[in-house]
Amino acid sequence: MQPIVHIDHVSFSYGSAEGAEAEVPLALDDVSLAIEPGAFVGVIGPSGAGKSTLASVMSGAIPHHYAGRLFGATYVDGRDTCDVTLTDISQIVGSVLQDIDAQMVASVVEDELLFGLENFGVPHDQIETRITETLATIGISDLRDREIATLSGGQKQKVAIAAILALRPRMLVLDEPTAALDPASARMVFETLRTVNHTLGVTVVVIEQMVALLSEFCERIVVMDEGRIALDGTPREVFSHSAELRAIGVDSPRTARVSNSLMAKGVAPHGAPCLTVADAYELVSSVVGRARLGRLAGFDAQAEEKSASYGAHLAPSSRSAFGAPDDELAVFATAAAMATDRLTFAAHGAWSRDAARAAFEEELNAPRGRHEDQGIQSVVPVVEFNHVGFAYPGGAAVEDLCFAVHPGEIFALIGQNGAGKTTATKLLNGLLQPTEGRVAIAGLDTRDTPVSTIARHAATLFQNPDRQLCKNTVLDEVAFGLELQGVGGDEARDRARTVIERFGLPEEAAPFSLSRGQRQMVALASVVVLEPEVIVLDEPTSGLDYRECMTVMETVSEMAARGSAVVMVCHDMEVVSDFADRAAVMADGRIVGCGPVGEIFRNPVYMERASVAPPQIVALSEQLARGVSADFAGIGEVSALVDTVVEMVTGGSEARAHA
């Protein structure tokens, strides 16, 4: 079958065609790729890897819209994209841009669909059926007469897809369609894409950062790194290369990490990685089951052989406990991160495994006890929400919010878009003032204190760093916050320089000339330099790649360890589970549940109210605790789960040896 898109040794660099060829790095570097009709392909990679450029090459925006130097050839449906117009290409390849607000042309959903249909000269007697059918396929028939401005993010994304799909393209290219969505909406968008792919046979190429979604929905995953294709294959093939992925800076599904780790330790037989919780459950229960069987069988010869092999593998696993890069730890080592809790754990790795296990149990019994030595409970909370209520003139409101955050604690707010999480953060930093109840930040009532004064105690990192940046150089930018607090110019610059150096940012560069991830780092640096008592994070990791996301979160944990209280709104449950101490679930403007992260994730009622799926590891350990062994209860991290399995298997064989 002829591929619908065939990219043949394409290289591309942005910028003017003349001169400076050596200075401009290649956005794409000799990429060859063929997409078969009807495929569902996911593209992933760290930021700056060339994912969006690849999408532009497929959609014809390169060479027709963006200027630059292009080598090689791209064939869409057999025709060279350089020889046909962008309009012709877009009748075959429909693309949904990253910024859907910029893509929309109309104020009403129906008109949005009409625009393309009218332009491409679809006969007017067919237009009505096209609109009805497309809306029905996407499942948004009820939105037909709605104003686009009143739609939620997920609905808007569906309208954007519908507007392209109505043109009946043979292929859809989407650039991070779920970046601004909550997990439930993100899933819905992918389900929509699957429907389109299955029922209409439309080829789908989607750039996405959420590995769990990619591995579940895509048939093929392309991993990009530095303008090249690093890996290309089925999700199972791609995620079995966890070491390469880690080096590139791409996350793997947590279940794949568990299975890869178990295979590397020789506990599980080599095979494809587990992509779903069910797969992983199967694997772990069979491994543990076999070990138990071996123990029961006593001196059975087969078990003898097996125990010998476990014994042989015990050495590498204990070696990893003594600081060699283990699955989890290596990520942070490669991320070249600062000293963090986790690296401290790497140091703790030098303890015996039993001690580490005991430490884990202790940690789980206490509400994430890592800050316990600071005695959270005795310290006065720095953020206090006391029966806080607020209503927008439009009608949306939050009611009766009650929580307190102590110094050194990371507190997460989770829930669907529109649940009131952002409103809560705005109440916190004083941008909104409560109509009921009281918000106190470091003892200051937000109703009596100007926002600029609250800013001295609470620093906010916004989802979009571009709204925060306003200076000409990185140094000015980072020093600006300090200057606003009345720190003298020279001292402010000195402190700013120290932080900039630690982040490895270019001091004299203009913030807006940096990449998205680096701009977020600049924004983060200007928060860190303030050494605030409270840090507010609104979606700190959206739009960042895995490595950047880790750097941001590690920095935040480090700030927490130094005594800052952190309040974060986050849609990525893996991040919440890895870094937060406590979480509150919000739904319909209320807090429906609040407690240690582990407890929240293990409570199905809360998960349903928040419309989120628990992180894979929590789900897996819960299932294992119910079906295999109570020892799995409460585990929230890959390394702990792997250790437990190893201990069960090897512990079993040791017990048998003693007998």
Place this chain on the structure above:
Amino acid sequence: MLNVIDYVPGTTLLHKLNPVTKLALAAAIIAATLLVSGFPALIGLLVLTLALAAYAGVADRMLSLLKVLVPVALIMFVLQIAFTRAGNPVLGFVTDQGLVTGGKACLRLLGVALPLVLMLMVTKTTDLANACVEKLHIPYKYAFTFTTALRFVPVFSQEMNAIMEAQTARGVEFDTKNPLKRLTLMLPVCIPLLVTSVAKTDATALAAEQRGFYLRTRESSFKRYPFTALDAGAFALCAVLIVLGVLL
């Protein structure tokens, strides 16, 4: 967030008029406002606009717009009084002629702004663009530019709000009472806004081209905008308004 120029759905006669007719009606009211010279006529035209707004069910939006416009009109009034030296002094530097010209300038400002806004409130921008292309033979390129500009007003004002919030949260004193200080603080905020808007405009151009923008002709529009008897009546009203404007 609702915006004053957003379309308000409705089924009144005003909504049902052809977009071009609505444009003509607004233009006629504006022309009349500029032509008439007496206070009663000026006030009459304003009342007409407000009555039409009330009929179309957008009175509340119109009033919230007035809250913004009236202070501007008052500034204009004060300036006129200060600069008009002719006439007899009434109080201090204020002359009777100053009061008259100031009052008229003030009413004209409102009389010019309100009909246009009212027209936008009762017309979908896509309809306006399509009807102008069909009836007035305006090239679609310009109609699209116009509607896109209108569509970006709320998008940019939201962006501006978000930037101001972000800067306030950083400690920039936007909450200061001093308007001059506020203005100087606003300037740096324009940089991020400019950067975002350039990126957005580029993305819009690309998205439009990928949806066949360059193929569009006058016949492309699915909806047709024929003139009806209702429109004829409205055009007659326009003529009457302009004639009255010349006479009064």
